[in-house]
Amino acid sequence: METIGITRYDSPAGEMLVGAYRDSICICDWAHSRRRATIDRRIARYTGAGYADGRTDVTDRAISELEEYFAGKRMEFTIPMLFTGTEFQHRVWTELMRIPYGITISYGELARRIGNPNAVRAVASANATNPLSILVPCHRVIGHDNRLTGYGGGLEIKQMLLTLEAERMGG
DSSP states (O other), rough: OEEEEEEEEOOOOOOOEEEEETTTEEEEEEEEEEHHHHHHHHHHEEEEEEEOOOOOOOHHHHHHHHHHHHTTSSOOOSOBBBBSSHHHHHHHHHHHTTOTTTOOEEHHHHHTTOOOOOHHHHHHHHEEEEBBBBTTTTGGGGTTTSSOOOOOOOHHHHHHHHHHHHHHTTT
C-alpha cells in the first residue's frame, strides 16, 4: 500500500500537519482541527493510501515555503498540490488560489466567481473542508459584512494570517 508521509510543523500560528502523496502535498492543515478526522478519511479514500510518519523532500519543501510565507518573503506557493475532493470542491479550491495575497472576499463573491451565486452554503462547506490551509488561502474568505467567520485553525489564527498579509502589503 502506498503511503502519505506526514510530518508535524510548528508554524508561528500553531501546529500543522504537512503530508505528501507521491510528489504532491495533499495535506497542510491544523493538527488540532475539529474536522481533522473527516479530512483525513477523505484524503485516504481519494488516494487509497495510508498515513505514515515521516518527512519527504516534498514535505520539507512545503515547510520551507511556509516558513518564507510567515517571514513575509513569499506571497505565492509553488509546491505541487493534490486536491482530494469532489469536482465542486476542486472548483472552489482552485478559485481560492486566485484570491490575491492580502485581499479578502465574501463567500457570496466566491460563489459568484465559480458561476454559482446561489451556492453560498456549499461554497462555505467546501472552504471549511480545504485540506491545504494557507497554501489554498481559505483564510481570505470572510462574511458578507466583513466579519471573520469559521476557520479550521480558529478565528485568532485567521486574523493573524490576514494581518500578516495586510502588513506585508503596507496596509
